[in-house]
Amino acid sequence: MTMEQWVYPSVYVKEDDFREGRVLYTTWQPRLFYAWDRGTAIGRFLAELKQGRIVGRRCRRCRRVVVPPRMFCEHCFRPNDEWVPLADTGTVITFSRCYITWDMRRLEHPQIPAVIAIDGASPGVGFLHHLGEVDPEAVHIGMKVKAVWKPADQREGAITDILYFKPMTE
Amino acid sequence: MKREVAIVGIGYAGFRPLTPDLSYKELVFEAATRAYAEAGINPRTDVDSFISVAEDLHEGTSITDEYVPDQLGAVQKPVQTVAGDGIHGLAMAYMQICTGQFDIVVVESHAKASNILHLGHVTAMAMDPVYTRPLGVHPLALAGMEMRRYLDESGLTHEHCAQVVVKNRAHALSNPLASYPAVLEVEDVLNAPPVAEPLTQLEVSQHVDGAIVVVMAAGDVARALTDMPIWVLGIGFANDAFALDSRSWAQAEYARLAGQMAYRMAGIRNPRATIDVAEIDDTFAYKELQHMEALGLCAPGEAGYLVAEGYTSLEGELPVNPSGGSLGVGHLLDASGLARVLEIVWQLRGDAGQRQIPDVEVGLAFGWRGLPTTSGAAIILAN
Numbered sequence: 394m395t396m397e398q399w400v401y402p403s404v405y406v407k408e409d410d411f412r413e414g415r416v417l418y419t420t421w422q423p424r425l426f427y428a429w430d431r432g433t434a435i436g437r438f439l440a441e442l443k444q445g446r447i448v449g450r451r452c453r454r455c456r457r458v459v460v461p462p463r464m465f466c467e468h469c470f471r472p473n474d475e476w477v478p479l480a481d482t483g484t485v486i487t488f489s490r491c492y493i494t495w496d497m498r499r500l501e502h503p504q505i506p507a508v509i510a511i512d513g514a515s516p517g518v519g520f521l522h523h524l525g526e527v528d529p530e531a532v533h534i535g536m537k538v539k540a541v542w543k544p545a546d547q548r549e550g551a552i553t554d555i556l557y558f559k560p561m562t563e
Numbered sequence: 564m565k566r567e568v569a570i571v572g573i574g575y576a577g578f579r580p581l582t583p584d585l586s587y588k589e590l591v592f593e594a595a596t597r598a599y600a601e602a603g604i605n606p607r608t609d610v611d612s613f614i615s616v617a618e619d620l621h622e623g624t625s626i627t628d629e630y631v632p633d634q635l636g637a638v639q640k641p642v643q644t645v646a647g648d649g650i651h652g653l654a655m656a657y658m659q660i661c662t663g664q665f666d667i668v669v670v671e672s673h674a675k676a677s678n679i680l681h682l683g684h685v686t687a688m689a690m691d692p693v694y695t696r697p698l699g700v701h702p703l704a705l706a707g708m709e710m711r712r713y714l715d716e717s718g719l720t721h722e723h724c725a726q727v728v729v730k731n732r733a734h735a736l737s738n739p740l741a742s743y744p745a746v747l748e749v750e751d752v753l754n755a756p757p758v759a760e761p762l763t764q765l766e767v768s769q770h771v772d773g774a775i776v777v778v779m780a781a782g783d784v785a786r787a788l789t790d791m792p793i794w795v796l797g798i799g800f801a802n803d804a805f806a807l808d809s810r811s812w813a814q815a816e817y818a819r820l821a822g823q824m825a826y827r828m829a830g831i832r833n834p835r836a837t838i839d840v841a842e843i844d845d846t847f848a849y850k851e852l853q854h855m856e857a858l859g860l861c862a863p864g865e866a867g868y869l870v871a872e873g874y875t876s877l878e879g880e881l882p883v884n885p886s887g888g889s890l891g892v893g894h895l896l897d898a899s900g901l902a903r904v905l906e907i908v909w910q911l912r913g914d915a916g917q918r919q920i921p922d923v924e925v926g927l928a929f930g931w932r933g934l935p936t937t938s939g940a941a942i943i944l945a946n
């Protein structure tokens with residue numbers, strides 16, 4: 394069987410047809426601007442990041458320590474009880490080597506996003522961040538990592554005040 | 564299957580123009596805590612299903628329902644989002660309970676309007692992208708055009724609309740939750756800067772942040788939980804044609820149809836004689852009049868005269884928006900309908916404080932989804 398039976402006599406639309414206005418279409422650039430209130434829990438979390446510290450919240454009933462913090466325990470449904478200073482070290486729960494950008498361009502050197510369980514928080518509790526200063530092939534689940542901070546005078550109270558986590562020398 | 568369904572708890576938080584101290588999650592947690600305390604339930608063990616009424620573009624987050632469970636006590640439970648007015652969420656909860664599969668269902672809605680820097684751009688995203696948006700018309704102009712057509716057909720005047728503002732902001736004086744109480748004259752409203760003629764700035768409700776959580780339960784469960792269940796007699800929702808080119812500009816067709824559905828279910832033939840108190844969407848002043856007529860609380864073209872006579876004031880025959888409505892309390896985006904329900908529940912329980920209306924047995928709440936929609940929902944409640 395040849396492909397010819399599937400080829401219809403027609404005019405194909407080409408990129409130039411759009412560019413030169415032979416095909417009509419409408420575009421819209423959304424103008425959406427938000428300024429989210431950080432609230433009590435995340436507000437304190439970010440303020441502490443600016444000081445180079447990671448903090449969580451403990452629920453005395455179930456004893457869980459969560460980070461990023463919230464002011465209530467989602468399992469017990471009650472206000473949780475206290476701020477807990479945590480280490481800036483942790484363990485890789487899972488990771489990926491990501492070879493694409495937001496707009497699907499290829500990356501020669503992959504980003505390495507990882508979910509990191511923070512030391513001092515309950516097992517399995519932590520947050521998403523990047524890994525850096527690491528051989529991509531050497532990353533593994535259970536790897537011990539430590540935060541690499543922005544210089545103090547450049548921190549602004551944001552999750553990006555941590556540049557990335559790097560392997561701890563074992 | 565039809566089951567008896569009642570509201571057994573309702574909680575609120577915020578109701579302020581700015582809430583920089585609290586995240587929306589913290590607001591919802593506070594409202595939920597109040598609602599569950601009232602109902603005497605533990606959400607982790609007693610609630611069968613949770614419904615969130617939210618609009619992604621109001622949140623600035625796609626698929627916002629993913630962010631709902633923690634602050635409601637809904638982790639690892641059935642959760643879904645309804646896009647609409649808060650009363651659409653109550654309708655969904657009602658239907659879930661009627662399946663027999665769920666006995667206690669929770670409905671949440673909240674507004675963080677202060678976090679949306681340009682609400683006009685967000686609302687513009689609801690207009691047709693190909694043949695409406697490129698014209699660059701602010702969505703409020705739709706309200707101006709609808710108001711003009713409504714006044715033209717009803718024979719009512721701009722003064723009638725201004726009376727609604729005067730009444731609702733005066734009602735807000737006796738509501739501690741209200742952000743916009745004021746003593747105004749009709750002239751103040753008419754002489755306020757025009758927004759989209761004939762609509763003036765004082766005829767447009769201003770936004771507040773807040774959260775409302777409602778606990779609904781099936782008949783016997785409700786009776787076991789509280790001595791004062793607020794029964795759902797009827798509930799209805801409807802849309803008109805959406806398109807600007809074919810909707811009915813003068814009448815609120817969606818309100819008429821939603822009301823009809825709710826009245827039929829409640830067995831109400833004469834709403835005006837049956838309803839003791841009504842909380843009705845007043846996003847814009849003329850909307851209260853238009854919605855009153857559509858909901859059968861008066862004859863077409865009569866609403867303005869009733870307001871002017873004081874028939875719908877706190878001391879009147881049929882108080883409308885005793886809370887102050889959105890004009891007096893503040894507009895809560897998707898949660899606005901639940902703010903209307905909050906007042907009706909308090910009135911039916913006798914908990915409305917200074918503005919308590921005597922001998923209230925049946926109340927109506929109506930919510931509109933806002934510009935540019937023709938989407939509304941009505942609920943009839945009784946004690």
Ligand SMILES: [Zn+2]
Binds near residue numbers: 454457
């Ligand atoms: Zn706990």
